[in-house]
Amino acid sequence: MKKKELPTVEDKKTLGRKYNEKGLKVSRVCRLLQISRTSFYPRKKLVVDKLSLARSVGRPIPGFSCGINNCIVDDSVIETLLHEVCEKYPFYGYKKITHILRRSHGLQINAKKVYRLAKKLALLLPYVKHVKQGHLAIARNINFVNELWEIDIKYVKALNGQFIMLTDIIDVYSRKLVGREITRTATTEDAKTAVKRALIDNNVTLNIILRSDNGPQFTSIKFEEFCKINNIYHELIPTSSPNYNAHIESFHSLLSKECISWNEIRNFTHGYMLIDEYIKFYNEERIRGSLNYLSPNEFIKKSMI
Structure with a gap:
């Protein structure tokens, strides 16, 4: 014997409409037939006017x-x-x-x-995809000063609308801010200048790892060539992974909480002065729990004994 075929959803809807025509409520019909009330009514087909669709694309090309x-x-x-x-x-x-x-x-x-x-006219230049420079960052155990630096850029807006760009470099081991460049722009040249000064001020010539995010200043060919010339191993953090650059991100958070939010920065000159003073305070006086409640400079002196 052949098995009796179960009614499909469409069959149930057709039967439900017949019951509805005889006076039964839609809600009761749907409950009896176990179908969704929202799908009970037949859907109207959307009629697309090709002429109106063509007009909606945009204004005609004037020629x-x-x-x-x-x-x-x-x-x-x-x-x-x-x-x-x-x-x-x-x-x-x-x-x-x-x-x-x-x-x-x-x-x-x-x-x-x-x-x-x-x-x-086929006159366009071929598209060249920009290849990011630098190596992919990996987890590291840092045991010495000037072994791993992290670099990042922070934007601060003054009350008069001027922007203050901070290109900061922090030493991961000592948490000392080893380099900074406070400018009106945030270009590759500004990043190179900050690294140059950090190398000179800290007497570093080789075996330094510099970690950055994927900003255009750090993924450029010019910045990578600069790193090779100065014996810097440049590595990029994975996309959407700021925790790989946690130490410099932490410093910028402290800068916002303890300096920028406490002062109304009037213009670039005023902001430069305040930020420069805070960086000196941070390196020389501000104690950190991760450094046994010592300032970065005190921690370096103690670690050298």
Whole structure:
């Protein structure tokens, strides 16, 4: 004998609608047939208007740009100019080409249009994926001063809107801030300057490990070349793993709590003075529980005995 087939969900819905037409409540019908009330009603199919969909993509491409005295310049003319500029400067990207078209030919054109036309004419430079420099950070047992340094950048905003960029370097063993650069910018050159001063001030020439996050200042080719020249083993922490850089993160947290939040920093000069004073206090006077309640400088002196 053949087994009796169980009714499908669609069969139950059809049967439920028949019961509903005879006067039974929807809630009672769904409960009896054991189907969801939200799926009882037939779904309406969405009718998509292709013409309205095409219009919703964006405004139509005008096919021209404006030049000197707001005169119309056709795209075919712009394509000819693009060929000329790319032949003269084959190593320029579309943003620099846009600047040349504006400056030399008086075109009122944005970089998006230049990109679109250059792509159409196959004039774009091949995309080169940036490869991060440095080695991947690993867990280490640190037993000496100037064995492992951590570097990071902190941004502080003054009341007048000026930004103060701190490029700080901390020694993991002694917790001493061995280097710092307080500037208005946060570039690779600022990071290199901070490391240079730290090497000179602490009389370090080799066998130093420098750990950083994946910021563009530290993953650049220039910074990695600088590290190789100065015998620095540069390592990068894994992405989204600030605990690998915990010591410098801890210092920046203390700086925020004990210096920045207690003072209204008026401008760059005022902030420079306050932060510089706090760093001196931190190295010379501020005691730390992890250093047996000694300051970093006191801990170094005691460890050298």
